[in-house]
Amino acid sequence: MYVYSAKNNMFYPKEMQSVYENAGSWPTDGVEVDESIFSEFTTQPPTGKTRIAGPEGLPVWANIPEPTSPQLIQLAERQKADLLNQANNTTADWRTELALGIISDDDKESLIAWMKYIKAVKSVNTSSAPTISWPVKPAS
Numbered sequence: 001m002y003v004y005s006a007k008n009n010m011f012y013p014k015e016m017q018s019v020y021e022n023a024g025s026w027p028t029d030g031v032e033v034d035e036s037i038f039s040e041f042t043t044q045p046p047t048g049k050t051r052i053a054g055p056e057g058l059p060v061w062a063n064i065p066e067p068t069s070p071q072l073i074q075l076a077e078r079q080k081a082d083l084l085n086q087a088n089n090t091t092a093d094w095r096t097e098l099a100l101g102i103i104s105d106d107d108k109e110s111l112i113a114w115m116k117y118i119k120a121v122k123s124v125n126t127s128s129a130p131t132i133s134w135p136v137k138p139a140s
Contacts, residue, residue: 001013001014001015001032001033001034001035002014002032002033002034002035002037002038003017003027003030003031003032003033004030004031004033004037004038004041004057004058004059005027005029005030005031006029006031006053006054006057006058007027007029007053008027009051009052009053009059010027011033011038011041011042012026012027012030014032029057031057031058033058033059037058037059041059041061045061046061048063048064049061049062049063049064050062050063050064069129072129072130073126073127073129075129076124076126076129076130076132077126079134080121080124080126083121083134084118084121084122087114087117087118087121087137088118090114091111091114091115091118094107094108094110094111094114095111098111110138113138113139114138116138117135117136117137117138120135121134121135
């Protein structure tokens with residue numbers, strides 16, 4: 001047997017109630033559920049669904065909401081940072097070779113192409129997410 005807390009959207013095993021109570025974390029809104037409910041709602045959710053507390057205090061599947069504009073911008077910022085990190089990792093040795101004056105002409109051309117790419121990525125306005133046209137990486 002389990003207890004489902006709508007407030008926490010979590011299941012608690014009844015056999016551990018005393019442990020949770022001693023820790024002060026046993027839910028006050030808990031509803032007893034059987035193994036079938038527990039099993040259904042603790043496995044992989046159906047595609048496009050997430051577990052939420054239903055109106056009767058029991059778990060139900062609901063559609064995953066579309067990301068908000070601030071969330072989309074945050075994802076775009078993360079992608080921008082990832083692209084810049086990848087580009088910086090790609091160009092690190094070439095930059096060192098350039099500073100030491102030992103870079104080959106081919107590597108120097110590659111470095112220039114990647115630096116143009118880095119500049120283009122930095123100029124991307126992430127506030128237009130999700131309709132961002134990301135620059136194309138140079139051929140390696």
